[in-house]
Amino acid sequence: MNSPSRSLPSSGLPAATSVAIIGAGRVGGVLAAALRQAGLTVHGPFGRGETIPMVEVALLCVPDSAIADASAAVRDRVRYVGHVSGATPLDDVDFSIHPLQTFTGSESPDIFLGIGAAVAGRTPADTYLAEQLARALGARPFEIDAAHRAGYHAAASFASNFVLTVLDAAEQLAASAGIPDDEARDLLAPLIRRTVDNWQSMGATASLTGPIARGDEVTIARQRAAVDEADPALTSLFDALATATRAVAGQKAAV
Known part of the structure; x- marks a missing residue:
C-alpha cells in the first residue's frame, strides 16, 4: 500500500476493509472483537509503539494525551486515522467515532448493538467512513461538530x-x-x-x-x-x- 489513496466506495463498508486497533485497554480489545465479528479484517489490538501492518484504517484507542504521537507513528502505513475520544478535536486524525457506552474491557462484542456513536470527520468522506464503521458495529451514528465536542462529552460524564x-x-x-x-x-x-x-x-x-x-x-x-x-x-x-x-x-x- 504505497502512497495510500483516500478513496472510499460510494456506499457501504466492504468486508475486506482492513483495520488496525492501536491500544489494548478497555475499549481496544472489545472494539477489535466487534469489528472482527462484523466481518472486517482486523489487526490487533497493538500496544503503543508496536509496528502495525499496512492497512486502510487505524483506530486509536489510546489516552487523549497520546493521540498526537500515536497518529504520527502510524500515518505512513494507513489511509485513514481515527480516534475513539469523545472530547478530543480532529487536529491529528481524519475522523472520530465515540461509542456512547461505558467499558470495563470484559464486555461481549454485542455491547455496541443499538448504542449511539458520536462521529465526526475532516471531510464528508471521513465522516462517511466513521458512520459506516459505527454501523458495522451495530451502533447508531450521530454527528457532533467540533464546537460541541466538549459539551457532548460532559453530558456523557454526567450520565x-x-x-x-x-x-x-x-x-x-x-x-x-x-x-x-x-x-x-x-x-x-x-x-x-x-x-x-x-x-x-x-x-x-x-x-x-x-x-x-x-x-x-x-x-x-x-x-x-x-x-x-x-x-x-x-x-x-x-x-x-x-x-x-x-x-x-x-x-x-x-x-
Missing part, C-alpha cells in the same frame, strides 16, 4: 461517571444505616432502574419524586443531618444536589 459518584454515596449512606454493601446495591438497583426508565420516557422534570418535589423541607433537613453525621465529606455533595434538584422541581411547578 455515567457522575451517576456512579452519586450511587457510591448512596451505598455509603446505606452502609451507615446498617445495610451491607452488596445487599445495598441489590436493594437500590430496582429503584435506580425505575428512575432511569422514567427519565427516558418522561424526562427529569416529570419523573421527579421525593421530599424536594413535595417541598418537604423538614424531611430534607433530617436527611441532611443524617448525611452530616454519617460522613461529613458527603454533606457538600448533598447540598449541591439538593440545590440542583430544587431547580428541577421549580421547572415542574412552572409547567
Whole structure:
C-alpha cells in the first residue's frame, strides 16, 4: 500500500476493509472483537509503539494525551486515522467515532448493538467512513461538530461517571444505616432502574419524586443531618444536589 489513496466506495463498508486497533485497554480489545465479528479484517489490538501492518484504517484507542504521537507513528502505513475520544478535536486524525457506552474491557462484542456513536470527520468522506464503521458495529451514528465536542462529552460524564459518584454515596449512606454493601446495591438497583426508565420516557422534570418535589423541607433537613453525621465529606455533595434538584422541581411547578 504505497502512497495510500483516500478513496472510499460510494456506499457501504466492504468486508475486506482492513483495520488496525492501536491500544489494548478497555475499549481496544472489545472494539477489535466487534469489528472482527462484523466481518472486517482486523489487526490487533497493538500496544503503543508496536509496528502495525499496512492497512486502510487505524483506530486509536489510546489516552487523549497520546493521540498526537500515536497518529504520527502510524500515518505512513494507513489511509485513514481515527480516534475513539469523545472530547478530543480532529487536529491529528481524519475522523472520530465515540461509542456512547461505558467499558470495563470484559464486555461481549454485542455491547455496541443499538448504542449511539458520536462521529465526526475532516471531510464528508471521513465522516462517511466513521458512520459506516459505527454501523458495522451495530451502533447508531450521530454527528457532533467540533464546537460541541466538549459539551457532548460532559453530558456523557454526567450520565455515567457522575451517576456512579452519586450511587457510591448512596451505598455509603446505606452502609451507615446498617445495610451491607452488596445487599445495598441489590436493594437500590430496582429503584435506580425505575428512575432511569422514567427519565427516558418522561424526562427529569416529570419523573421527579421525593421530599424536594413535595417541598418537604423538614424531611430534607433530617436527611441532611443524617448525611452530616454519617460522613461529613458527603454533606457538600448533598447540598449541591439538593440545590440542583430544587431547580428541577421549580421547572415542574412552572409547567
